[in-house]
Amino acid sequence: MEFFAWLENSAFSMWVKDVDTLLGYDLYLVSHAIGMAALVGLSSAVALRVLGFAARVPLAPMERFFPLMVAGFWLNALSGLVLFVVYPLNPVRNPTFYVKIGLIVAAVVCLRRLRRVVFGNPAYGGTGPLPLNARVLAGTLLLIWIGVITAGRLMAYHGTADVERQVSLAMALIMVAMLLAGYAAARLRGRDTTAQVDA
Numbered sequence: 448m449e450f451f452a453w454l455e456n457s458a459f460s461m462w463v464k465d466v467d468t469l470l471g472y473d474l475y476l477v478s479h480a481i482g483m484a485a486l487v488g489l490s491s492a493v494a495l496r497v498l499g500f501a502a503r504v505p506l507a508p509m510e511r512f513f514p515l516m517v518a519g520f521w522l523n524a525l526s527g528l529v530l531f532v533v534y535p536l537n538p539v540r541n542p543t544f545y546v547k548i549g550l551i552v553a554a555v556v557c558l559r560r561l562r563r564v565v566f567g568n569p570a571y572g573g574t575g576p577l578p579l580n581a582r583v584l585a586g587t588l589l590l591i592w593i594g595v596i597t598a599g600r601l602m603a604y605h606g607t608a609d610v611e612r613q614v615s616l617a618m619a620l621i622m623v624a625m626l627l628a629g630y631a632a633a634r635l636r637g638r639d640t641t642a643q644v645d646a
Contacts, residue, residue, distance in 0.1 A: 451535040460533045472533065478526035485519025487592050490558050497565060497577055497585035506565065507572030513562060520555070538602065547598035554591040557584055593622055 454460060463472050489512040496506060531538060538544035561584040565571050571581070 448536070448539075451539055454532055454535045457532070463529060463533050472530075475526045475529045475533075478522055479530060482519045482521075482523030482526060486516050486523060487519075487596070489516050489519070490554075491589060491592060493565075494561070494585035494588045497561065497581050498589075499576075499582075503574055505573050506577075507569075510562075510566045516558070541602055543598050543601045547595055547602065550591050550595045550598060554588060554595060557588045557591060560584055561588060589625070590622060593625070 463470075463475065465471075493509050493512060495501070496504060496509060561581065564581050564584060565577065571577055
């Protein structure tokens, strides 16, 4: 812990906290949010399309989102590193921080695999149905991102038991609702496909 205490009181850390220019703490906080929006938002759009939402939109052009996702990841990583250096003692004592980092790694692995499975095969670039393994990866990616966002929010309330419990319960209910909505959408889509074949 001595190293992290030194880091929190280092010249760079104090400069980021105290500087009155655009290069201060707020810049890194905003950059972190923008990076997360690019990475999580665009990858979620791709995942939702793989799951069958907006099925008339061709999938191949969505591969152009990946360079923006990579840029968002690095913006998030670099700004997150600065935010960590500024206040390292809070996250290193918080188990949720390690859950968040682990989930981010899992999300990146899942997203890379999804790209290989879906965009590595030209046959999947149109509006046709996608294989089950692609849909499973897409659904898994969405659930992981929900976990990352939940862990990020819970980090702010570490030590406040009631808030941690309530946020965890709310996010669990949201995940269940999303799973049920996805199941219902898949069932409705299956019925539409059957009706079209019968017609």
